[in-house]
Amino acid sequence: MPGGVLFLILCTISAVGYVMGRRKAVSVSGGDSRVMHSLLPYHGWNVALAAFLVGLSVMVLWSLLRLLFGFTDPGNNIVSVLSLAAALLAGWTNYARIERNYRARNVVELMMKGILIFASSIAIFTTIAIVLSMLFETTHFFRDYSWTRFFFGLKWSPNFSGNSDLGMLPLLWGTLYVSFIALLVAVPIGLFAAIYLSEYAGPRLRAVAKPMLEILAGIPTIVYGLFALITVGPILRDYFAQPLGLADSGSSVMTAGIVMGVMLIPFVSSLSDDIINAVPQAMRDGSYGLGATPSETIKQVVIPAALPGIVGAILLAASRAIGETMIVVMGAGAAAKLSLNPFEAMTTVTVKIVSQLTGDTDFASPETLVAFALGITLFVLTLGLNVLALYIVRRYREQYE
Amino acid sequence: MTDVTVAEKTSKHASSLHQTDVRTKRRNASEARFRFYGLTAIAVGVFALIVLMASILSNGIPAFFQTYVIMNVDLKADVLDPKGNRDPDDIAKVMTFGYTPLINEATKTLVAEIGGEVPGLTDKMVNNMISREAAGQLRRFVLAHPDEIGKTVKFEFLANGRIDGYFKGRVTRESAALDSNVSVEQLDIADALKRDGHLETRFNFAFLTNPDASDQRPEAAGIGVAILGSAYMMLIVLGLALPIGVAASIYLEEFAKTNWLTDIIEVNISNLAAVPSIVFGILGLAIFINFMHLPQSAPIVGGLVLTLMTLPTIIISTRAALKSVPNSIRDAALGIGASKMQTVFHHVLPLAMPGILTGTIIGLAQALGETAPLLLIGMVAFVKDFPAAPPEGFFDPATALPVQVYNFTQRSDPAFYERASGAIIVLLIFLLIMNALAIVLRRRFERRW
Numbered sequence: 001m002p003g004g005v006l007f008l009i010l011c012t013i014s015a016v017g018y019v020m021g022r023r024k025a026v027s028v029s030g031g032d033s034r035v036m037h038s039l040l041p042y043h044g045w046n047v048a049l050a051a052f053l054v055g056l057s058v059m060v061l062w063s064l065l066r067l068l069f070g071f072t073d074p075g076n077n078i079v080s081v082l083s084l085a086a087a088l089l090a091g092w093t094n095y096a097r098i099e100r101n102y103r104a105r106n107v108v109e110l111m112m113k114g115i116l117i118f119a120s121s122i123a124i125f126t127t128i129a130i131v132l133s134m135l136f137e138t139t140h141f142f143r144d145y146s147w148t149r150f151f152f153g154l155k156w157s158p159n160f161s162g163n164s165d166l167g168m169l170p171l172l173w174g175t176l177y178v179s180f181i182a183l184l185v186a187v188p189i190g191l192f193a194a195i196y197l198s199e200y201a202g203p204r205l206r207a208v209a210k211p212m213l214e215i216l217a218g219i220p221t222i223v224y225g226l227f228a229l230i231t232v233g234p235i236l237r238d239y240f241a242q243p244l245g246l247a248d249s250g251s252s253v254m255t256a257g258i259v260m261g262v263m264l265i266p267f268v269s270s271l272s273d274d275i276i277n278a279v280p281q282a283m284r285d286g287s288y289g290l291g292a293t294p295s296e297t298i299k300q301v302v303i304p305a306a307l308p309g310i311v312g313a314i315l316l317a318a319s320r321a322i323g324e325t326m327i328v329v330m331g332a333g334a335a336a337k338l339s340l341n342p343f344e345a346m347t348t349v350t351v352k353i354v355s356q357l358t359g360d361t362d363f364a365s366p367e368t369l370v371a372f373a374l375g376i377t378l379f380v381l382t383l384g385l386n387v388l389a390l391y392i393v394r395r396y397r398e399q400y401e
Numbered sequence: 402m403t404d405v406t407v408a409e410k411t412s413k414h415a416s417s418l419h420q421t422d423v424r425t426k427r428r429n430a431s432e433a434r435f436r437f438y439g440l441t442a443i444a445v446g447v448f449a450l451i452v453l454m455a456s457i458l459s460n461g462i463p464a465f466f467q468t469y470v471i472m473n474v475d476l477k478a479d480v481l482d483p484k485g486n487r488d489p490d491d492i493a494k495v496m497t498f499g500y501t502p503l504i505n506e507a508t509k510t511l512v513a514e515i516g517g518e519v520p521g522l523t524d525k526m527v528n529n530m531i532s533r534e535a536a537g538q539l540r541r542f543v544l545a546h547p548d549e550i551g552k553t554v555k556f557e558f559l560a561n562g563r564i565d566g567y568f569k570g571r572v573t574r575e576s577a578a579l580d581s582n583v584s585v586e587q588l589d590i591a592d593a594l595k596r597d598g599h600l601e602t603r604f605n606f607a608f609l610t611n612p613d614a615s616d617q618r619p620e621a622a623g624i625g626v627a628i629l630g631s632a633y634m635m636l637i638v639l640g641l642a643l644p645i646g647v648a649a650s651i652y653l654e655e656f657a658k659t660n661w662l663t664d665i666i667e668v669n670i671s672n673l674a675a676v677p678s679i680v681f682g683i684l685g686l687a688i689f690i691n692f693m694h695l696p697q698s699a700p701i702v703g704g705l706v707l708t709l710m711t712l713p714t715i716i717i718s719t720r721a722a723l724k725s726v727p728n729s730i731r732d733a734a735l736g737i738g739a740s741k742m743q744t745v746f747h748h749v750l751p752l753a754m755p756g757i758l759t760g761t762i763i764g765l766a767q768a769l770g771e772t773a774p775l776l777l778i779g780m781v782a783f784v785k786d787f788p789a790a791p792p793e794g795f796f797d798p799a800t801a802l803p804v805q806v807y808n809f810t811q812r813s814d815p816a817f818y819e820r821a822s823g824a825i826i827v828l829l830i831f832l833l834i835m836n837a838l839a840i841v842l843r844r845r846f847e848r849r850w
Contacts, residue, residue, distance in 0.1 A: 004792060067693060109742040113656065119648035120657070123669045123716070126709050130680060133687030189442045196439025209443050216450050218836060220770025222803040223457065223825050229810055230818055231456040262449045269446070293428055295435035316675070323677020325773035326803075330810060350679050350773070357686060357777045375683045379676065386675045 006059065006080050010087055014052040017091040021047030024098045038105035046104040049111045050094040055087030134379065137363075137372035144366040150373060156336035156347075158356070158367045166370045168377065170336040174346035178256045178332055179321035181342065185261025187314055190268025197269070198276045199298055217266035221326040228259040228331030241343035249333065254342045256331035260324055264317045271316065275309035275396070276302060308396040315389035319382040325350040349374050457825050464823025467605035467620065468565040469557040470531060470594065474507040476543060478551040487547050500536040500543075504528075504558070512590055515597045522586040530587055532559035534614065534621035560600065562619040562816040564591050568602050571815065608823060612785045613805065619816035622809070624824045626784050630700050630799030631769060633791060637704025638711055638768050643761050645708075646715030647750075653716070654723040655745050674713035681710045682774030690778060697779035700788065701795040706774050711764040718760025722753040727850045755846035762839040766832050772803040780804045802828045 022044035029036050036043075062079040066072075073079055098104070142150070145166060153167015193213065197206055233250030236258075241247045279302050287297040303310070333345025334355065356371040363369065421429070480503060484491050505528045512527050535558040543550060559565075563583035566572035568591075577583045594600035611623025649670075657663040685706035689695045695702050726749050734744040775781075780800050788797035800808070802824060809821035 105740065109740060112742060113652075116648045116652035116656065119645045120650075120652045120666050122645060122649065122709075122712065123666055123673055126673060126684070126712075127669050129688050130676070130684045133684055133692075134680075137687060189445050192439045192442035193446055196436070196443055200436060200439060201443075205443075209447065212447050212450055213443075216446065216453075218766065218832065219453070220772070220803060220828065220832070222770065222772045222806050223453070223829070225772075226806060226810060226821055226825055227453050227456055230460060230822070231452070262446075262453070265446050265449070293432045295432045296428070298435070319675060320677075323679065325677070325679045326807070329773075330807070350677070353679055353683070354773065354776050357683070358779075358781055363691065372683065372687070375680055379680050382675065382677055383672060386672060390671065 003059075003076065006076065006083065009084065010052060010055045010059075013055070013084070013087050013091065014048040017047035017051045017095065018044035021045075021095055021098060024095065025104075028099055035100055037101055037103050038108075042104040042108050043098050043102075045108045046098075047091050047095045049108060051087040051091030053111060053115075054090035055083045058083035058086045130379065131376075134372050134376040137369050138376050141366055141369035141373045145370070150370070154338065156352070158370070160365065160367055162365075164367055166366065168349070168374065170338050171347060171349045171352050171374070172377075173338050174253065174332065174336070175322055175328075175348040175350070177253050177342070177346065178260065178328055178348060179318055181253060181257025182260035182264055182321045183314065183318060185258055186264035186268050186317060189261075190265045190317075191272050191310065193265065194269040194272035194276060195298060195302075198273050199294060199302070213266040213269055216262070217270070219263075221263065221324060224259050224263050225326040225330035228255050228327055232259055233331060236343065244343075246341055247343040247345075249343075249345045251331055251333035251345045252343045253332060253346050256328045257342070259331055260321055260327050263324070263327065264321060267320060268313055268317050271313035272306075272310055275306045275313060275393075278309070279305045306396075308392050312389040312393035312396065315385050315392070319385035319389070322385070323350065323378060323382045325354065329354055349378050353378070457822050457829070460819060461822030461824075461826040463569040463571070464608055464819045464826075465605050466569070466602050467607070468560040468568050468600060468602045470508075470511075470560050470600050471555065471557050472507050472511045472599065473553050474503055474539065474556050475553045476550050477503060481543055481550050482547075487550065489544065489547060492547055492550075493544060495540075497536045497540050500539045504531055504535050504539060511594070511599060515593050515599065519586045519589045521584075522590065526584055526587050527590070529583075530561050530564055530590065532561055532620045533618050534559050559620045560591070562814060564588070565602075565620050566816055567591060568595070569819070571819065608820070609827070612787065613783060613800070613808070614785075615783075616812055616814065619812070619814045619820060622817070622820050624802065624805055624820075624827060626787055627800045627802045627805035627824065628827070629787060630703075630780075630784075631802040633700035633788065633795055633799065634704040634707055634801060635765055635769060636791065637701065637795065638707045638765060639761070641704070641708040642711045642715050642764065646712050646761070646764075647719055647757060649712070650716050650719035650723060651745055651750070654720045655749070656741070670713050670716055673709075674717065677773075678710060678771055679773040679777070681706050682777030684709070685774060685778045696796055696798070698782045698784065698798040698800070699796050700799050702778045703775050703780060703801060704795070706778060707768040707771060710771065710774065711768045714764040714767060715761055718763065719753070719757045722756025722760065723749060725756065725850070726752045752848065755842050755848075759839045759843045759847070762835050762842070766835040766839075769831060769835070770803055770828065772801075772807055775801050775804045776807065781808055783808075802831075 022040055025036060025040050025043035026033075029040070033040050059079060062073075062082065094107070150166055150168055152169065153165060154169050155165040155167050156170045158164045158166060193209075197209060201209065229251070233252070233255045236252065236255055237248060237250045240254075241249075241252065283301050283305060284297055287301045288294075292300070328348045329351050332348055332351060334347050334351060335345050336347045336352070337344060339346065353371045353374050356368055356374075361368045478485065480499065481495055482492050483495075505524070508527050508531055509524065512522075535556075538558065539556065542554075542556075561583075563572050563577070563580070564587065567577070567583075567588050572580070572583060572588075574585055574588060577585050577588055591600060607621075608623045609628070610625040611621060612626045613623070614621040653663065653666065657666075685702055689702045689705055690697055730748050730752065731744050734748045735741070739747065781804055782798060782800070784798050784800050786798075788794035788799045806821045806824045806828070809817040809824065
């Protein structure tokens with residue numbers, strides 16, 4: 001039978017188990033539920049949860065084994081019989097145990113705690129799955145293609161008939177270049193906006209400006225991508241790149257960088273806002289007391305005190321910029337180049353992951369598998385930046401707490 | 402002695418509080434400059450938001466309007482029902498291709514009717530003024546109403562995308578002269594048709610309900626499948642991420658002892674929140690499609706990937722909501738004999754619910770706008786058929802709203818840019834509604850202790 005039907009039957013068994021368990025508890029108690037250790041519903045839940053959890057685990061385990069060892073189970077017959085039998089057995093065992101002193105509540109709470117622990121371990125499973133899936137395919141890739149050529153190659157020209165050059169450096173260069181321009185836009189604007197909002201702005205300006213910046217943070221990246229493609233790109237091309245004779249393509253490092261910078265403004269400003277607000281007021285008061293103006297206080301007291309936190313915020317923003325995909329896919333172009341001209345189209349790691357993995361993919365060819373190697377590089381890069389940034393921010397917070 | 406006193410007096414006078422000295426002036430100027438930088442930064446941010454919105458709106462609003470040509474079509478019995486028996490099966494044998502001549506003829510008649518004698522106008526130009534979608538529309542009508550065969554029926558057909566663009570200002574006479582897909586003569590005829598009321602531009606509901614259309618028919622493309630696919634994915638994310646996220650947060654916030662396992666989980670969650678979304682796409686491709694053999698471009702895979710992506714967001718906000726419930730509530734429940742589990746589920750969780758829901762809605766909004774991971778699991782495919790009703794529909798191919806936007810931008814015809822911006826407007830409206838809901842929930846129900 002199909003999995004959905006099996007699941008429904010399992011639910012029915014549990015529901016019946018609940019009713020039966022509760023009924024037995026009522027009859028055991030002889031009409032006075034106070035003689036029981038646990039409240040009546042717990043006896044019902046005890047049976048229902050046992051049946052459901054055991055049946056479900058058998059189903060999940062079975063499909064995992066099937067995927068790992070690749071055997072077939074026509075019509076799901078074996079798994080149906082196995083899981084339903086296990087569910088009935090588990091339900092029956094707990095049903096048979098019901099008596100006055102049976103600690104049904106403790107058993108139910110233990111099972112629920114198990115569910116809670118399982119739910120929180122999903123985060124670990126996700127990380128493991130990410131790392132394993134990418135490592136697995138990456139080792140396949142490095143079997144066909146030397147890792148030195150991948151990490152230090154200066155040329156990227158995939159060729160689906162074989163003999164490709166898959167050097168990562170042009171992509172890495174594009175990624176870093178775009179991120180650098182994005183930070184060049186986002187850090188001063190975000191930082192000054194945060195300083196003004198937390199140190200100068202009155203409640204009215206804050207009530208207007210803060211939500212505006214937050215809207216900027218809530219806009220999906222595809223919107224920024226489209227903005228880069230249809231507005232910023234053509235403007236930069238027609239008014240800057242072409243008249244200056246630098247390049248003539250709408251998609252460029254500059255386009256993607258500026259738009260990504262706009263995307264990162266609220267990110268930088270809200271992080272720095274938190275950090276600036278965490279600087280104790282006493283430090284400001286001390287500075288004012290010595291006769292410093294507000295801007296001198298900010299420049300010479302607040303910022304130096306908040307510097308580690310701000311550096312952490314910038315690193316977090318850099319990690320976001322490196323991992324950003326849609327803006328560069330739509331704004332930066334697809335040509336892998338090592339060039340200094342910011343108006344030229346270049347490409348990034350994320351763009352190439354998308355282009356190697358969409359369309360017809362053949363998971364035996366290095367041209368497809370290279371995406372996994374790029375993916376793990378990206379993962380390690382952003383993870384490293386995040387860990388570093390969080391470490392810095394945490395240490396800074398402790399300093400004033 | 403006297404001299405010294407005099408000198409002191411003059412120097413004191415020079416630095417009077419009533420007279421700003423050079424240094425103070427400089428300091429004040431620097432202060433003003435600093436404030437100006439701050440204000441400029443805010444202004445730049447707000448200006449960027451305004452330009453972004455203006456650009457999307459001005460490009461996208463035309464997508465909600467469409468030009469239609471109204472004409473009478475003679476449904477000739479000998480073409481549509483060659484056997485003359487009105488048998489639906491026989492009528493269905495006439496393919497869409499067979500309907501094109503009828504439309505061509507009707508268009509030609511219409512042009513002749515309004516006296517559209519434009520020099521240089523060829524039959525081909527006249528035929529091309531009507532969308533290629535029209536034949537299919539006609540065929541569907543005939544199959545639905547076989548008894549109309551032989552009569553003359555009034556139809557509203559989509560005008561070709563370039564003609565439509567002419568009335569929206571995207572195509573001008575100058576650009577038409579250079580474009581091989583449209584000619585100035587066609588625009589003259591279109592003007593004449595409009596003058597006589599045979600052609601009108603009006604609100605385009607079909608944009609919201611139609612499926613995507615192929616490269617040559619931008620005028621027929623809609624985002625119906627994309628909206629449905631996004632809705633399916635949101636259902637899956639809500640159904641999985643909310644219970645799992647809440648369960649995980651309850652464990653971490655209320656039960657977990659501080660040990661190495663809890664530490665690992667916490668570090669993991671904060672790192673997962675910062676992992677680039679495209680990495681989740683790689684995960685989905687490797688695990689859900691290559692390993693578990695779930696179908697490509699299906700909402701179920703998209704939903705699972707987005708669930709894993711939103712979980713950290715939901716867990717972080719749920720933990721904050723649980724943390725904000727004061728300990729006195731827990732102590733009171735424990736004090737009258739409730740178990741730890743009862744305390745949490747009967748007292749803490751209900752009080753934290755508004756905060757949890759707010760966080761969930763914000764997580765969902767994030768998932769709704771996410772594009773990159775969906776590209777990798779095959780949602781860029783061209784999907785013309787609506788997925789079935791859930792739960793089977795979860796396994797049918799579908800696309801998602803942001804992916805549809807990306808898809809539109811990859812086409813050559815500029816009319817698709819308009820569609821892309823229109824789809825973005827719809828996406829932003831959904832996001833606006835969700836965020837407004839979150840704000841209302843927070844304002845109305847959240848308790849401050």
